[in-house]
Amino acid sequence: MARVALFVPCYIDQVYPQVAIATIELLQKLGLDVVYPTNQTCCGQPIGNAGYECELNDVAHRFIDQFEEFDAVISPSGSCVHFVKAQYSFINQSDSVKHVRNHIYELCDYLTNILNIKNFNTRFPHRVGIHYSCHSLRGLDSGKPSEIIGEDYSNIQSLLETVQDLTLVHPERKDECCGFGGTFSVDESAVSVKMGQDRCGDFENLDAEYITSTDMSCLMHLDGILKQANSKTQVIHVAEILNQTVTS
């Protein structure tokens, strides 16, 4: 049986443990042998995106060391997975590095493309809007971005469509960025907040009870905006929805 590791991004470990718990529980219920390497920290994305890739050598090597022995690495964050896949070219491309970069998956992509799951027997009786994580969508090809001309597909949507009593709502701007962008959220605070407010508005106008995503970082930003505005709309990571009542 494949040995899979759980990669829990630093901020999920510290701020949103429930998301990682939902992820590991979900994967275990699906019969996977999941291990959480307990000395993991961070992939280094905040440092790289801030322009300090030159400082990341140790961080990246440590990341690879944690995960090289596993057949697959799964994470509830498209953005961090994308960073490893797309940006880890600054370290020497040893076999371990190549192996990890080729076998690291965002959760929904793994469920869809590798496990080929078609049904969860899960129930979530709410109005839910999908906020597409840009790095999942455009970086990991986990769906067809609205700019690209071709056949529509979306891993997260296909999974959520199998959830009983869940009503999907679809904003007009299907995949507009939420404005988080890591350090962008503080360096360009005004633009970031405005983008986030607009994005929240797209879902509030559809009476969405929940905004869900493959990335908790987008949701952290949107949640901050919703809470400050005392909105009725809440955020929930997709793993938490899919882990509601799995009866596999």
Next chain:
Amino acid sequence: MHHPVAAEKFIQDTPRVNWHNKAVWYVREKRDKAAQDIPEWEQLRDYASAIKTDTISKLDKYLIEFEQRAIENGIKIHWAKDADTHNKIVHGILDTHQSRLVVKSKSMLTEECGLNPYLEAKGIEVVDTDLGERVIQFAKEDPSHIVMPAIHKKKEEIGELFYEHLETEKGNDDPNYLTEAARHHLRKKFLKADAAITGVNFAIAETGGFVVVTNEGNADMGVNLTPLHIASMGIEKIIPKAEHLGVFLRLLARSATGQPITTYTSHFHKPREGAQLHVVIVDNGRSRQLGQEDFRRSLHCIRCGACMNTCPVYRRSGGHSYGYSVPGPIGSILSPNMDPEKHASLPFASTLCGSCSAVCPVKIDVDKQLYKWRQVITEKGFAPNKKTLTIRLGKFAFSHPLTFRIFGSLSRKAGRIFPKKLLNTFFTKWTTGRDLPDLPKKSFRDWYLKNGIDSHD
């Protein structure tokens, strides 16, 4: 002024930023509809990208081929290594012809070179004949978009400008009325002008001809009414063959405005009888860009502006916030090549959402280049928000798991103990508009060591 500062100013006027966002997004939607009508759209993008890759890899060959053919056709060719040389050449030609009034159709290259102020200082009147360009010329502003230079102006403001400059009725902002007024005003200028300046959309190496696209016919009007036509082109405007126009023209108008084709696609091959035709070929930093592997693909750009229309940051910060002749995502990867210190904030003025790269008709990896420019700017010591200490601390914590855990645990504790109001004052950049997240007692790792392994076994 760095981008975040200028953007914050623009954002203060909420109704205006909402209007701007909507107006620009409308053009993105028009682009989507037009692109969807072409089943082979993605294939066209592949072709365009491949042709451009080939072109810029043999740019010297194609440029010389173009020059030879153009000279054979009777066109006079000039080479300008930078903006200043370009301006001097253009002024020299105008001076020889004793031209006093020049009609110019839209050319982002002349904006890049600052040609208008240069010529005006020499006593030459330059009239921008593209309606949007004329509007901002009246307003004494720079273009805020490369295709729709006055997209930031509301019709009421244009009415006011025309009342001041064209003596239209005060308070009349009917677009038809204003356009008609501009038309009459520009006709007079066209008839009086003694030279015309245009840009170049595509220069074809095998024919020595070039193509200029407009929607208003203003390029043709100027070129056909005056005895002197000067066309300015960047070295990257070359395409090898005339047949390649079939790829680029289909992509350009659809990407730019959602039109199947621009109203006018004018092909110039030789001077008119009794007239002169000059082409100024400009480098101005482009060959330096060509020499940088990570950034050379930016020279694929055909200046359609689609990356601006799709960019969520551009739509909410306005073109002027970028402080460069080409704003938006493409401008943010071109400008650091011109002056990495002055434009240091631009590669950071992006969430790296990648919409620019996905919409780009010539498949420039804009978001990847933004990321790369961030690294270069930091290395050069120009990073707009110096974070060296924070970064070093982060790096240390991420390399030492125990430190990371202790720091995380203490931060969570502090987050729970201290009153929100106090915390907010430390993190105003986050808390202006957003609440801080509630922090849990235990990290996931804490939970896993207690529950995860048990439940797994």
